[in-house]
Amino acid sequence: MTACSSNFTRTSRPEVERDMAQEPQSASDDDVRVARTRRDVGRAALRVLTEAGGRSFSHAEVAAEAGYSRTTLYTHWPTKVDLVTLALESVGRMPHGEPTGDAKTDLVRELRAFRQAFVDVKLDQILMALAQWGTTVDEIAAIRDSIVEDGEGVARAILADVASGDELEAAVAMLSGVVVCPALMYGRVPSDDVIDQAVTIVLRAFGVPSEG
Amino acid sequence: MTACSSNFTRTSRPEVERDMAQEPQSASDDDVRVARTRRDVGRAALRVLTEAGGRSFSHAEVAAEAGYSRTTLYTHWPTKVDLVTLALESVGRMPHGEPTGDAKTDLVRELRAFRQAFVDVKLDQILMALAQWGTTVDEIAAIRDSIVEDGEGVARAILADVASGDELEAAVAMLSGVVVCPALMYGRVPSDDVIDQAVTIVLRAFGVPSEG
Structure with a gap:
């Protein structure tokens, strides 16, 4: 994610x-x-x-x-x-601010940056191209993995405070999913409100207080 | 999803x-x-x-x-x-049993069927092909939309008992995401345990009791 x-x-x-x-x-x-x-x-x-x-x-x-x-x-x-x-x-670095320490704020910001990359650099098309190609070429799979692991870092670190193992994998994939799935399945990115709700749902499940 | x-x-x-x-x-x-x-x-x-x-x-x-x-x-x-x-x-119909009425059981079964389609008929490749193509051809977008809307129906109906609006959109996209994201981002499908955890997280957030 x-x-x-x-x-x-x-x-x-x-x-x-x-x-x-x-x-x-x-x-x-x-x-x-x-x-x-x-x-x-x-x-x-x-x-x-x-x-x-x-x-x-x-x-x-x-x-x-x-x-x-x-x-x-x-x-x-x-x-x-x-x-x-x-x-x-040639895509360059994504904007990536300092964590505020508030889980909801930081996760929402990560997901919005992720969403912005879908709009600005067609990240969905990049991921799809690498995913399809990566199934047959190991070096492409390695590039894809380093992109994803690098990008997941912030959200994974935040969620690692409250989850681990399969639960952490599920939470990370679900938060990515709220951006990826509308893009893949409907050709559109989610609204701010849908992103907020996704973060709220996950944090609520883990008993993390979230403002707003 | x-x-x-x-x-x-x-x-x-x-x-x-x-x-x-x-x-x-x-x-x-x-x-x-x-x-x-x-x-x-x-x-x-x-x-x-x-x-x-x-x-x-x-x-x-x-x-x-x-x-x-x-x-x-x-x-x-x-x-x-x-x-x-x-x-x-030529893909045919996916197995699609009668709902049991237990939200966790039914959602887990849906997600496993979804995952199975990734393995059996390369559903990820189908969705990616339609997604890329659908950005430029309206008729392809329409085929993709009917596939997705049709497939989301069961999970959406289950979650509609506890959520609506943006919250429902977020929950549906997140559950799809737990299958789609590992496939797109790592070229693998999630384990049974990761699927179980995803359903448990979402249901816990909505205060729905889930066994196991």
Whole structure:
């Protein structure tokens, strides 16, 4: 749940830790060009991933979408996994404030950030593409898992104060579900009121006082 | 939630109300052949839908998968929507027992049937394909909505005794979520224990006594 509400651009390769959306201040022409290529290809890769889904994702499709040659893409991002990783970098970090310590406030904020990612970066399409693709490609499954585990962290930590084991798994999945299910099943995101009610239901079940 | 746990082959066209999996008992050769064609094409259409996703779904793909000519397909199922409808018919009805009247028992049974559909007919892949496709094609969105509304019915009716409005929406989405989210986010279905805990959490929040 709240997948991506923190950072779903995590990668193990140090060179991609830079924020590619910002070109270097005092860069050589080469640096500027490289940064622009990364940004253009990353955005194109994200569009292909969210619009065509995982199984249509290819160097040829991304190259055509980005307006670069396939040779350029293969040189910098030899595998599809490299291109997907780049696509997810181009999404950037989700807003992720400091916890207030009030469970209801913090859970509602997490779920709203999660919902916002569905609107802003088509997170539902990203998750679906990774989920479908991840069933057959282990490296894609690993990317998906790191996104989800990273994003679930805050809500899981809050709920871990009152639940554990299967009960915790159920509570985490249910709170994700209040955002994911309307998107998947009806093509819409839930209202603020539905999110509030979901958090209230879960906290009430665990006897946690929640204001409002 | 529990989408499809009842019947997700609903269609408005009377001729498809027949169970195409059973060939007529005293059929002419023509009837037998037509039934076989429907069954073969339906199964092929389902495979293409769940494996390739909504956007790769075409008469050409389904014809190749089924081993029939495109002309045959276009004659009987002129539009892609016709082919998707046929694909969903080939899934058949989900097991759907009589309610016992015990909320926990009935909700757990619904969620287990929902989970089983993820395993048996790749319901997650079906929903994802329809969700992605439904964002751009209204008729596909309508098929998806009728599947979901139909499938949610039992759980929604049970929860409507204790909740309404946004609270009911939240509860229904959360119970679906306990099956959907692990599938979408981790590529696995939840255990019996996680399903039990989810139902217990929701019922406890509403003060409904639940055994076990």
